[in-house]
Amino acid sequence: MYTINEIAKICDISAYTIRFYDKEGLLPFISRNKTGNREFNEKDLEFIKLICCLKNTGMHIKEIKQYIDLCMDGAETSDLRKKIMLDHRKEVLRQIGYLKKNLNLIDLKILFYDSGAASLHTVPNFNKASVIK
Numbered sequence: 604m605y606t607i608n609e610i611a612k613i614c615d616i617s618a619y620t621i622r623f624y625d626k627e628g629l630l631p632f633i634s635r636n637k638t639g640n641r642e643f644n645e646k647d648l649e650f651i652k653l654i655c656c657l658k659n660t661g662m663h664i665k666e667i668k669q670y671i672d673l674c675m676d677g678a679e680t681s682d683l684r685k686k687i688m689l690d691h692r693k694e695v696l697r698q699i700g701y702l703k704k705n706l707n708l709i710d711l712k713i714l715f716y717d718s719g720a721a722s723l724h725t726v727p728n729f730n731k732a733s734v735i736k
Contacts, residue, residue: 605643613648614655621651628668629654631675650674660695 611618624630625641632650636642643651650671657667670687673680 605648607641607643610643610648610651614651616655624651624654627664629664629671631671657691660691661698662691666691 605613607618607621611621614621621630621641625633630647630651633641633643633647654667654671657670658664662670666687670684673684673687
């Protein structure tokens with residue numbers, strides 16, 4: 604069994620975040636001990652890692668809750684859960700493509716600075732006072 608602080612450390616999130624996820628209904632599977640403290644087992648840890656993954660890749664809390672609720676409903680929802688994951692995967696791949704394009708532009712700018720041409724490049728004159736109002 605794990606404590607909330609151990610889970611927080613493993614998942615690199617705060618205990619506050621775990622409490623927030625619990626409050627939002629993302630952790631309906633968590634049990635509590637005699638004193639009311641949350642207790643986590645290996646399966647709980649894997650779910651929390653998945654929740655963190657989905658959140659880190661842009662899935663909204665509402666959507667994560669829908670997915671968790673479907674998980675709690677059992678095997679008959681596996682097709683719908685798979686569709687959610689496939690749709691999210693497409694979105695993550697779209698984001699990766701967008702980031703790659705931006706990274707390429709950044710790399711080109713770094714090459715420009717490495718070439719020494721940057722000292723020859725100037726920005727057109729403008730009146731800063733007219734821009735900052």
